[in-house]
Amino acid sequence: MPSLSDWRAGAQAITAAHGARFADFPAQPAPAPTSDDPVYRAALAACSQLGFIGIDAECLAQAWMRQSQRLGAFDATLWPCNPQDFGVQARAERAGFPACPQRLGLYAVLPDAAWVGRMARAGVPTVQLRFKHEDPAAIAREVRAAVAAVQGTQALLFINDHWRDAMAAGAYGVHLGQEDLDALAPEELAQLRASGLRLGVSTHGYAEMLRADAVAPSYIALGAVFPTTLKKMATVPQGVARLGGYVQLMQGYPLVAIGGIGAAQFPEILATGVGSIAVVRALVQAPHPEQAAAALLQHMQG
Template sequence: MNAQEIQTAILAAHRGRFDGHPPVAVGPFHDEDPVYRGAKAACAALGFIEVDAECLGRAWQAVTQRRLGRFDASAWPDSPADFGLRDFPPQSREDAFAPCPVALGLYAVLPDAEWVGRAARAGIPTVQLRFKSDDAAAVAREIDAAIAAVRGTDALLFINDHWRQAIAAGAYGVHLGQEDLDALTADEVQELRASGLRLGVSTHGYAEMVRADAVSPSYLALGAVFPTTLKKMATAPQGLARLHDYARLMRGYPLVAIGGIDADRLPQALASGVGSIAVVRAFVGADDPEAAARLLMARMREAPRA
């Protein structure tokens, strides 16, 4: 088959799963292989941004080569080997970060220590302090207050971004975005790993999942699943079809779905195979946050799992 035939076959097999994602202009090709070229063009037509279309093109190429040249348009790449990832489960690697529970449960992302304490007392099992400030002293005070706020509860506390302060304060873990992760030197990654803190990393597609896997973090966050107004996103909402594919590929990790998830959408997201659902507005924006927490946790217990 030539590249155009491969592109047509992939679109015929998968276009229906990705309705709602407008096509993206295909970027430059870096190989003459027809499977790579056809698959990359098809994935751009399915709405995958350039870096993800490139990643998928290479994955289709790898799948076909492993099958001795037999191309199968129905077989969407879903194995770590397809993407050049190292042995799974990642926790078995020598450079793995400290492990965390496979199912982190309901995961509340919170603006300050007062909200952290409120979520922990409401029984939410995993909480994250996302405190934004350029004042290092204020950050340190808020982190200390958040650690004090979860004391006596079962909540696991992750600190967003401020990893050195999190180490100093003795937090359970730290959560980094892709830009934060990319800004770390190899020595800083090792310093963070050696501290024993758990590391969670935000991802927004295939290329970012591959990048995050390179440091063997404790968990991956996948999103944004649905539209959200909380922050400006560099990528469009991923949707449920992509979430299912991401969860199948990265099933060796504890996985957290995030972005626009409320009590009604929670069962749909959980059915993808993730072990945790992160919420922001569904808790802090509720008229009765404690009642909202009880409802969300009940939905998690009742929801069918993949």
């Protein structure tokens, strides 16, 4: 492979080629390099300058190095998006979680079972119960009520966080954040996989996508795309440019875009190729939620 003689020149070439796409992101401190490979060093510095946090800059730098090795040349214009350069494996070749539809469509994240039933009857194809409560008995009751609320509809019901209650109640699936996923002991993860529940996992960048891929979930959520006031986020909004790269990389999974998305943003989100858009405020804060659901369903159809 032709060598990159000056990694600093390579870093400048990468930032020049991609700076416009990521102009909204402030530069981040570059992490300590773990390799002396000049392509790796160039990409690590450039991706940090383009606003990627350390763990994501490291993922990109490793992928850029592998991409250059695979292609036999360094190309500053070619943003890494090939799964093999990141170590992402085909789901079909692994014993992962059960499959769900590749395009989950409009995905409503809802605060209680009454809302779940209301949006399921309005024709929303995928619903999630995100019930926040400290009382385990109240949580179990609400999960059972949500499962009952979707009976007689076509809606697929995911339960946020409470996977044991989801198993007991017979929900379609469960959705876990990164911290919840990391907190599972190996035997708990095996129990969850054996239950037949579908698993969705939240991600907020390259490192978290690779962490999710390691367990081969049923779908991967990508966000937060835009600013949201509903949940305190540890990462900045990812934006549509980053979302597009994530969709290219993880296209073997059903993908859900989430975070601050309203009807006006649907066209640019769908243009990335993502098969589902999750909404919260666009439904639960709408003056007429059923009408809002009908309008969003129309937007999903393009």
